[in-house]
Amino acid sequence: MTVPVLTSPDQVASTPLRVLICDEMNPGDLHHEGFEIDYEGNLPREETLRRLPEYDALITRSRTKVDRELLAAAGERLRVIGRGGVGVDNIDLEACSRRGILVLNAPESNNVSAAELAIMHLLAAARGLTRSDRKTRAGEWDRKFLGVELKDKTLGIVGLGRIGSIVADRAQGLRLKVVAFDPYVPENKFERLGVERAASLDELLTQVDFLTVHTPLTGETQGMIGTRELALLRPGSIVVNAARGGIVEEAALVEALKSGHLFGAGVDVFVEEPPTPDHPFLGAPNLGITAHLGANTFEAQERVGAEIVGRVLAALHGDVSRGAVNAPALDARTLELLGGHLDLGEKLGRILAQLLPGAHDLEVTFRGEFAADPAPIVTAALVGYLSGSTDERPNMINARALAKERGLNLAVREEQDSPDYQTEVVVKVTGGAQGEKQRTRTVGGTVFGRSPRLTRLRDYRVELAPEGFILIASNQDRPGAVAKLSNLLGTWGINIAGMALGRAQKGGQALFTLTLDDGLTPEQLQAIRDLDVIDSAFLVRV
Numbered sequence: 001m002t003v004p005v006l007t008s009p010d011q012v013a014s015t016p017l018r019v020l021i022c023d024e025m026n027p028g029d030l031h032h033e034g035f036e037i038d039y040e041g042n043l044p045r046e047e048t049l050r051r052l053p054e055y056d057a058l059i060t061r062s063r064t065k066v067d068r069e070l071l072a073a074a075g076e077r078l079r080v081i082g083r084g085g086v087g088v089d090n091i092d093l094e095a096c097s098r099r100g101i102l103v104l105n106a107p108e109s110n111n112v113s114a115a116e117l118a119i120m121h122l123l124a125a126a127r128g129l130t131r132s133d134r135k136t137r138a139g140e141w142d143r144k145f146l147g148v149e150l151k152d153k154t155l156g157i158v159g160l161g162r163i164g165s166i167v168a169d170r171a172q173g174l175r176l177k178v179v180a181f182d183p184y185v186p187e188n189k190f191e192r193l194g195v196e197r198a199a200s201l202d203e204l205l206t207q208v209d210f211l212t213v214h215t216p217l218t219g220e221t222q223g224m225i226g227t228r229e230l231a232l233l234r235p236g237s238i239v240v241n242a243a244r245g246g247i248v249e250e251a252a253l254v255e256a257l258k259s260g261h262l263f264g265a266g267v268d269v270f271v272e273e274p275p276t277p278d279h280p281f282l283g284a285p286n287l288g289i290t291a292h293l294g295a296n297t298f299e300a301q302e303r304v305g306a307e308i309v310g311r312v313l314a315a316l317h318g319d320v321s322r323g324a325v326n327a328p329a330l331d332a333r334t335l336e337l338l339g340g341h342l343d344l345g346e347k348l349g350r351i352l353a354q355l356l357p358g359a360h361d362l363e364v365t366f367r368g369e370f371a372a373d374p375a376p377i378v379t380a381a382l383v384g385y386l387s388g389s390t391d392e393r394p395n396m397i398n399a400r401a402l403a404k405e406r407g408l409n410l411a412v413r414e415e416q417d418s419p420d421y422q423t424e425v426v427v428k429v430t431g432g433a434q435g436e437k438q439r440t441r442t443v444g445g446t447v448f449g450r451s452p453r454l455t456r457l458r459d460y461r462v463e464l465a466p467e468g469f470i471l472i473a474s475n476q477d478r479p480g481a482v483a484k485l486s487n488l489l490g491t492w493g494i495n496i497a498g499m500a501l502g503r504a505q506k507g508g509q510a511l512f513t514l515t516l517d518d519g520l521t522p523e524q525l526q527a528i529r530d531l532d533v534i535d536s537a538f539l540v541r542v
């Protein structure tokens with residue numbers, strides 16, 4: 001990890017830093033001392049590529065794809081990319097990081113507008129707005145259509161983040177009961193918002209009249225509402241997607257509308273934007289469409305413009321404390337001294353996110369003497385714990401703020417003694433509804449040379465390189481369990497890269513941890529769980 005050095009004070013004084021805004025927004029006042037800001041609205045891509053080598057920073061919305069082609073065209077000068085909005089799925093973050101380009105976003109500014117648009121789609125579908133509009137314009141005065149009231153119905157929200165929370169609040173004003181599914185959000189947020197928590201997506205789908213999705217587009221959320229999930233909704237339901245195209249599968253949505261299973265739907269986003277003229281959405285019944293207008297209000301664009309321009313200018317002066325999506329914030333010396341511990345912390349966090357997501361407490365215990373202040377390891381554990389559930393790409397800069405936003409409390413303990421290793425880091429998370437039994441999960445690790453090692457899983461001692469996939473299985477410490485498990489993996493051609501066995505006492509509960517080169521299908525995991533020598537099995541990806 002390296003910290004991009006953005007500008008030296010001398011540079012700032014002598015040459016103005018140049019910023020190109022290539023997408024439409026309200027950038028506010030463009031006069032800032034030491035900067036030259038060119039606002040070009042909807043600049044054609046070829047023009048953006050041609051002019052980019054003359055700029056230190058680029059500001060976009062979702063229209064401009066920041067891909068390898070654009071970065072190659074930019075040359076050496078480009079240091080900062082600002083995304084006027086939340087989603088950074090139009091930006092190749094990995095390629096930017098590799099080139100030392102800092103990416104910032106402005107996630108606070110347009111969430112009210114996006115939430116209001118989702119509510120608008122819900123109302124429009126419930127009352128057949130687009131259908132009636134189209135018919136009336138075509139000269140047909142059709143008053144036979146009957147809509148549905150929202151009052152006393154149930155709205156299901158997938159993703160109770162910034163926008164999902166505002167939707168929940170507005171929906172309650174319309175007298176809807178709100179239930180949400182978001183495994184990454186702690187219980188106290190649900191309680192604060194007066195939203196009922198669904199334990200699983202399926203549980204949510206079977207109890208709601210209306211469904212709206214507000215997650216980022218990730219490997220997990222892409223296609224998460226497909227044919228099977230739509231079929232679980234009650235007949236006559238309404239579905240809204242104002243988050244990202246593809247979270248609700250497009251073909252499945254059209255089919256569910258055509259079959260009459262759904263009463264209506266509203267979408268603001270497409271997999272490919274703009275859609276082709278033959279896109280199936282365009283002929284689907286009672287489907288309201290907007291052209292990715294969630295953030296298109298005067299108010300949001302004023303806030304987005306001010307926020308992203310301010311952040312980009314601050315970053316060009318070296319202040320990367322606000323909105324950084326991809327930048328680490330550590331100096332080279334600390335990185336050197338902490339060695340592989342940051343990597344370890346992130347891996348421990350990532351494992352725990354899969355064992356117990358949505359915790360409200362995270363505690364890190366440091367054992368032994370660390371070569372530098374170990375506080376960044378806590379941040380790294382948070383990065384791992386929060387990754388995969390937000391557009392903001394938790395990193396060493398934003399992880400603590402994100403944790404606070406989520407209501408995740410942090411505690412750090414230091415113990416001088418480290419009986420088993422020179423240093424050991426143990427991370428424990430606790431979660432569960434108020435008044436109910438709290439669950440905890442603990443993992444620990446150390447570093448050999450610069451390589452992280454897992455040393456503890458729950459109450460068991462293990463010693464394993466945390467790489468690839470880890471299969472965690474428990475049994476009653478009966479002979480033959482290891483053989484049966486490895487035979488089964490062998491028949492599937494799955495290689496065991498490492499194995500550790502731990503038990504609390506002889507003949508008692510034992511825990512196997514196996515690192516595998518490949519993942520397992522749900523059917524394979526079930527086959528392992530079905531073995532008579534296995535009590536439970538769980539797969540995590542490190």
Ligand SMILES: NC(=O)C1=CN([C@@H]2O[C@H](COP(=O)(O)OP(=O)(O)OC[C@H]3O[C@@H](n4cnc5c(N)ncnc54)[C@H](O)[C@@H]3O)[C@@H](O)[C@H]2O)C=CC1
Pocket residue numbers: 085086087088107110111114158159160161162163164181182183184185214215216217218220221242243244268269292293294295296388389390391392
């Ligand atoms: N239509 C538009 O113009 C706009 C769309 N957006 C999009 O809206 C979406 C939500 O944005 P924010 O609320 O700002 O994001 P956020 O990061 O505040 O909230 C996202 C929530 O989704 C949850 N989540 C992640 N993976 C999940 C999963 N597999 N299952 C259930 N929940 C999951 C997270 O825990 C988090 O609470 C994003 O996709 C964003 O790009 C945002 C602004 C405008």
Ligand SMILES: O=C(O)CCC(=O)C(=O)O
Pocket residue numbers: 061062063084085086087088110292294295
């Ligand atoms: O401003 C835009 O282009 C779209 C807004 C959006 O989708 C976002 O902020 O994620």
